[in-house]
Amino acid sequence: MSKQYETVFIMTPVLSDDQMKEAVSKFEKILVDKGAEIILSDNWGLRKLAYPIQKKSTGFYQLIEFKAPGTVINELEVVFKRDERILRFLTVALDKHAIAYNEKKRNAKAAKANNPTV
Numbered sequence: 001m002s003k004q005y006e007t008v009f010i011m012t013p014v015l016s017d018d019q020m021k022e023a024v025s026k027f028e029k030i031l032v033d034k035g036a037e038i039i040l041s042d043n044w045g046l047r048k049l050a051y052p053i054q055k056k057s058t059g060f061y062q063l064i065e066f067k068a069p070g071t072v073i074n075e076l077e078v079v080f081k082r083d084e085r086i087l088r089f090l091t092v093a094l095d096k097h098a099i100a101y102n103e104k105k106r107n108a109k110a111a112k113a114n115n116p117t118v
Contacts, residue, residue, distance in 0.1 A: 002067045004039070004099050009080060009089035010059035013046060020060050023085050028064065030079055036068035040106065053087045065094075065102060 011023055020043075028038055044061035053059070073091055080089045094102070 002037075002069055004065070004067050004094045005073065005091055006063065006065045006094055006098075006102075007076065007089060007091040008061065008063045010049070010053070010061055010087045011085050012054070012087055013056055013058045013060060015060065015085060019085070020062075023083070024062050024064075027076065027079070030076060031064070031066055031068060031072065034068065034072040034075060036066045036072055038064060038066045040065040040102070049087075056087065059087050 007027075009027070011020055015023070024041065024043070028041060031038060040063070042063045042065075044063060046058055047061050048058050049056070077089065077091065080086045
C-alpha cells in the first residue's frame with residue numbers, strides 16, 4: 001500500500017545550477033524507478049542554515065512530495081547518505097490533514113498563477 005511522503009533535502013551551496021538540477025533529477029528518477037508517483041517537486045532555492053553544516057552556512061533546499069510504498073524510503077535515504085552533495089535530509093509520512101493542507105496550498109498557488117490579479 002502506498003502512503004504519501006514529503007522529503008526535504010539540503011544540497012551543498014558549491015553546486016552550479018546544472019549540478020543541482022542533475023542531483024534533483026537523480027533522486028526523482030530513483031523514486032519513479034522504485035514505483036513512486038511524484039506529486040510535487042519544489043526548489044526552495046539557496047537559504048541560510050540555522051547552524052553550520054560541514055563548515056557551510058547556506059544550502060540549496062529541495063522538497064519532493066510523493067506517493068510510494070514504505071520500502072522506497074529506506075532505499076532513498078541510503079542514496080542520500082552516500083551522496084556527498086547532500087548536507088541533510090528529512091522524510092516524513094503525511095497524514096490526511098497534511099495531505100489536505102498541501103493540496104489546498106497547491107490549488108491556491110495554481111489559482112494565483114492563472115489569475116494574477118488575485
